[in-house]
Amino acid sequence: MKKMMMVLAAVAVCTVLIESASAQDNATQNLTLAVNAVYKIATSGNPGALTITTGTAGTDALTAVSDNSTTYSITQNFASTVKITANLDAALPAGYGLSINLGSSKGTSAGTVDISNATSGSALNVVTAINKGADAGQAIGYSFSALASAGTLSSTSKTVTLTLTN
Secondary structure, X not given: OHHHHHHHHHHHHHHHHHHHHHOOOOOOOOOOOOOOOXXXXXXXXXXXXXXXXXXXXXXXXXXXXXXXXXXXXXXXXXXEEEEEEEEEOOOOOOOEEEEEEXXXXXXXXXXXEEOOOOOHHXXXXXXXXXXXXXXXXXXXXXXXXXXXXXXXXXXXXXXXEEEEEO
16 A cells, blocks of 8 residues: 555656646737838939020921930829829929920829929829839939020029829
8 A cells, every 4th residue: 555655646746747847838919010101202313404405497496305314113002093293393484395204004104294384283193093002113204395486594403393192
């Protein structure tokens, strides 16, 4: 009986040791996740100077110059579709024209748009129906034109603002 008690005690000790060895401890954490609206547009830099230097004899329209050296990229996750508008910091004088053309693989380009008189209160659509996601390295083209009857224009800087909006 003493032997049996010793065996039972040994079995009980082994059972406790086995249960302790296989016991687990864990902790939990609760997270709050969110994604805010993201509207981002960036350009690759500034185009070169647009200087008109020639025309055709007998024609009031001088030979327009263009620049296609820059690109833009966008990312948006807010609306099913958004658009890009363009405007100048101040309108050009009469007889001078500035047009912009933005390419797009995720939206619909408006083609060549005259922004000569588009200011912050009258920005014009240049790309519409842009779906959620990203559009990188899309072409920006500028064309500058003038009438001979408008005269010369001293070198002047203009700021073109491209706005991503819904």
